[in-house]
Amino acid sequence: MKYKVILPTSVLVASLLFSGCGQKENAEAGQTPAAPTTTETSTTPPADFTVAVEQYRTFAVEQCDLFVKETEKFTNAVKSGKLEEAKKLYAPARSYYERIEPVAEALGDLDPNIDARVNDVDAADWRGFHRIEKALWEDNTTAGQEGYADQLLKDAQLLRAKIETIDIDASLMVTGAVELLNEVSSSKVTGEEELYSHTDLYDFAANVEGAYKIFEILKPELAKKDADLEKEIGERFDILQKELDTYKKGDGYVDYTELKDDEVRKLSQNLDALAEPLSNMGKILGV
Numbered sequence: 182m183k184y185k186v187i188l189p190t191s192v193l194v195a196s197l198l199f200s201g202c203g204q205k206e207n208a209e210a211g212q213t214p215a216a217p218t219t220t221e222t223s224t225t226p227p228a229d230f231t232v233a234v235e236q237y238r239t240f241a242v243e244q245c246d247l248f249v250k251e252t253e254k255f256t257n258a259v260k261s262g263k264l265e266e267a268k269k270l271y272a273p274a275r276s277y278y279e280r281i282e283p284v285a286e287a288l289g290d291l292d293p294n295i296d297a298r299v300n301d302v303d304a305a306d307w308r309g310f311h312r313i314e315k316a317l318w319e320d321n322t323t324a325g326q327e328g329y330a331d332q333l334l335k336d337a338q339l340l341r342a343k344i345e346t347i348d349i350d351a352s353l354m355v356t357g358a359v360e361l362l363n364e365v366s367s368s369k370v371t372g373e374e375e376l377y378s379h380t381d382l383y384d385f386a387a388n389v390e391g392a393y394k395i396f397e398i399l400k401p402e403l404a405k406k407d408a409d410l411e412k413e414i415g416e417r418f419d420i421l422q423k424e425l426d427t428y429k430k431g432d433g434y435v436d437y438t439e440l441k442d443d444e445v446r447k448l449s450q451n452l453d454a455l456a457e458p459l460s461n462m463g464k465i466l467g468v
Contacts, residue, residue, distance in 0.1 A: 228466065230351035233398045237354055238345070240394055241281045245341045248277035252337040256330035259313060259323050268317050272380035272433060275310055278337075279387035280394070281344075282364065283357030288343050294336045298368075298376065308332055311376075318377035351399070355463035358395040361388040362456045370449045372437055382434035385448075386425050393418050396459070399466065407465045410458055417455035424451050 251274035258267040278285065278295065286292045293302055295309045308329050316326050368374040369385040396403075396414060404411040424447065428435050440448075 228351075228402050230399075230402070230468070233351060233402070234349050234354070236398045237395065238349055240398075241284050241344055241349075244277045244281045245344050248274065248281075249334075249337045249341050251277060253334055256334045259317075259330040260327045262323050264317065264321070264323050267313075267323060268378070271310070271314065271317065271378060272375075272383035275380075276383050276387040279364075279384050280391035282388070282391070283353065283360050284344060284347055284349070285340055286360075287347055287353070288340065291336060291340050291343070295333065295340070298374070309336065314375065314377050351466065351468040352463065354395045354399065355466065355468055358392040358462070359456065359460050361392040362452060362459065364388050366449065366452055366456065370445060370452065375437065379437040380434070381437040382425070382428055386434065389418070389421060389425065392459070393422075396462070399462065402466060403462060410461060410465060413458045414455070414462065417451070417458060421448075421451045421455055424448055 251270065255267060255270040255274045258270055282292070282296070285295065293309075296311070297307060297309055298311050299307065299315065301307075310333065312329050313326050313333065316322055316324075365385050365388045369381050369388065372379070372381055374384050375381045396418065400411060400415070403414075425434075428440070
């Protein structure tokens with residue numbers, strides 16, 4: 182609470198007389214009384230993310246085009262009864278989806294229809310990649326998967342049809358980057374995502390690549406506002422990517438079950454070290 186101080190009349194008169202004398206002395210000395218000062222507050226205009234948003238939309242569309250193309254190859258192999266070919270095509274096809282998963286998640290039921298795990302939805306509603314994954318690796322067959330394969334391709338094509346209608350802004354991009362890393366820490370690192378195929382490192386790498394693409398697009402604006410944070414995030418991405426590269430095998434990655442506990446722990450630590458500064462990006466950018 183602020184209090185108003187009331188001065189005695191004699192003090193106010195003395196003050197006015199003193200002020201007047203001061204102004205008279207300045208005038209006699211040829212000095213102009215100083216003008217009252219005003220305090221101006223300058224505000225920095227908000228950053229324009231129009232170009233960044235369009236760059237990300239282009240990236241998302243490109244990834245979705247490839248996702249549909251590779252999913253069609255995968256589902257054709259399933260329907261043709263080519264078990265080993267279907268297994269080989271499974272993880273690479275999913276990678277295109279994993280890079281842009283935040284966009285897919287903005288389209289209602291499409292994400293669970295494409296990517297739900299065994300206990301994510303009711304058994305009667307379970308379909309998509311992981312439904313077929315179980316048949317390929319646990320049951321070691323493609324039999325009975327033709328309908329699921331057809332539906333998966335239709336869902337992929339529907340994602341492509343809708344992706345250009347999504348209202349993307351810088352906030353969705355920043356949130357999406359953080360969510361992609363959260364996906365890794367909540368299900369990829371634990372091995373829960375690819376319960377039957379153990380191709381978790383493909384998903385892990387794709388999520389990181391998707392998050393990095395968002396950082397890469399927003400990097401110039403972030404560097405203007407906080408060069409230290411931009412540098413730290415970039416360095417953390419490099420460390421995590423180098424760690425992932427040690428598990429590459431040909432064009433893909435080793436089976437996740439081959440990793441020892443300390444190796445999984447190190448991946449998790451590098452992930453957490455990146456997630457913390459990345460989560461501050463939105464605040465610095467003002468989105």
